[in-house]
Amino acid sequence: MSISGIMNAIHPWIRLPLIVNAPMRLIALAPMAVAVAHAGGFGFLAAGTDVGDLKAELRKAKDLVQNTFIKGSDPDVLPIGVGFINWGVELSTALNAMKEHIPAAVWFFAPKRTEDLIEWTSEIRRLSNARTKIWIQIGTVADAVRVAQTCNPDVLVVQGADAGGHGLAQGAGVVSLLPEVADVLEEAGLGSIPLIAAGGIVEGRGTAACLALGAQGVVMGTRFLASKEANIAKGYQDDVLRTTDGGLSTARTGIYDTLRGITGWPSRYNGRGILNQSFWDAQKGQSTEENRRLYNEAMHKGDQGWGENGRLTAYAGSGVGLVKEVKSAQDIVEEVRRDAIDVLSKLFHTSSKLQYKLG
């Protein structure tokens, strides 16, 4: 079976190239996941580091799915996925939260130790009778091979350094990471695992590019921050729309975790966010104590706490400069998929002429 055949077999409602929303903690919830699925994408809701609300969120998703039509492989499986930030979640609690409504996929990211994912994988496959597919996010070639060999995941999400929010502090962009991962997996006899690209992709051109690099589809986070279904403060969303020149106005940093007192991330991770006064003051050597005091003060300002002169965290990828407008998740999925196919058609017609000239 072709790789695209594999994707369709495991998640029958999807259309290719596959568009996926990133399971952004606190932001991607049932409405986003179901809207993305409804448009033929793969929708994830974020459990993140805290699965306290997961059971309720899956119930909401179930209700939303019933009001729409999404052709799943199994009527007893919710046609959406759940994203975990594994270092912060107890496996037993996660299993318990997913008993009532089995999701079509889970997404693993940032375990304390890569080996922890072996048990997560086998226990979730056992719970769901293998109806829940295992997606695992990696950011290096070494992790891709290790995870592929030990967990036999159904899908690998390959995250490049342009991604917003958390990811590896040190890594390559998708332009080199994806082909190297694909080649090394192929050499190891693991070339049939579908790869989904993440990091810096916000529209059709980036999607088409990732298909050329060897992916079956893409994950977008930043693009969905500016969706109607995002559970996001207006100040944060406005910051995304305002920001241009994404490589210059965002950076990978640990400052936002420090200021918010978030301490659980394994040391090799940090987050890409829009640069603001918190960042610049830290760069200038302001004490963490004073910076944190100002951060907490900014939190009381609500939406005014964000912005270039604001202080609050606005995680976003380097593609943020291409996001100009809030749209529905359905429109985003359909537009990006259509544009990607359009880009490829146009390029083919150019490249046919080139082949003639080459011949």
Added chain:
Amino acid sequence: MSISGIMNAIHPWIRLPLIVNAPMRLIALAPMAVAVAHAGGFGFLAAGTDVGDLKAELRKAKDLVQNTFIKGSDPDVLPIGVGFINWGVELSTALNAMKEHIPAAVWFFAPKRTEDLIEWTSEIRRLSNARTKIWIQIGTVADAVRVAQTCNPDVLVVQGADAGGHGLAQGAGVVSLLPEVADVLEEAGLGSIPLIAAGGIVEGRGTAACLALGAQGVVMGTRFLASKEANIAKGYQDDVLRTTDGGLSTARTGIYDTLRGITGWPSRYNGRGILNQSFWDAQKGQSTEENRRLYNEAMHKGDQGWGENGRLTAYAGSGVGLVKEVKSAQDIVEEVRRDAIDVLSKLFHTSSKLQYKLG
């Protein structure tokens, strides 16, 4: 005229998608530039920061060109380009070195102030009667617009953060940088300037991806480090062939400039190189003095000074893990161009089926 038409009109011997070798200081000299041109690419020799040898190198190129067949627009113009690192070069010296053999293009990179390029552009156009085309490398959207408006370059090289050697310390990968640059130039009425992508591209998939992102071609540096025509130490070249997992085994750093006593780079630049003992010792807090002493000691070891346990500088991009074999520059150009077209053809045939399903 289409953008690809513009490229062909200014450099008639090239084939699309255009493959360009990066003007790597001390490494890309006349043999590499002419071999790349001979294969239908655009070849650059590096003047770098020191134009003392430029006149002699252009003479060598002239001799090499005469032994081959490259259809230029003008028999009096050398069908190759010269790359400058502008902060280190006096314009008058550069003009003097190019009087005898006019190159088909110059490539500007890293001026002290962006405005300096205005005079460089006009003086070189005056010297060559506009037969020398102006290529300018940028790494942000802001620089792209500024340079396009003030210099009206013939080509913009858009360098992403995955590039090896020097580039902006902070920036985006090509996946988001290229489309944002393209859109902003288009909005400013400057959309007819061809864009050439650089940074992390070493083979056909990356090339096809950059075409999807809006480029007319790509620059490769790291791939040409492993070419027969590279003027490179065997220890350095072996390091390139050995290194895998490019995002993990390379990083952007200022340490190699520090250790080699190179002080002229404007502060916003650093270089991506393969991580070795120099880097790790600096990370561990070793004094610069001691690190430099060990560096100089390693220089006496010749080729043994490189490698994972070595200390010498091996600048390389994050695509280094995909480079496995030394080939001729001609083979590299032809293979990458063919593979890129092949990738696009295959994707089109897949996407045609998808369009049918979408319809």
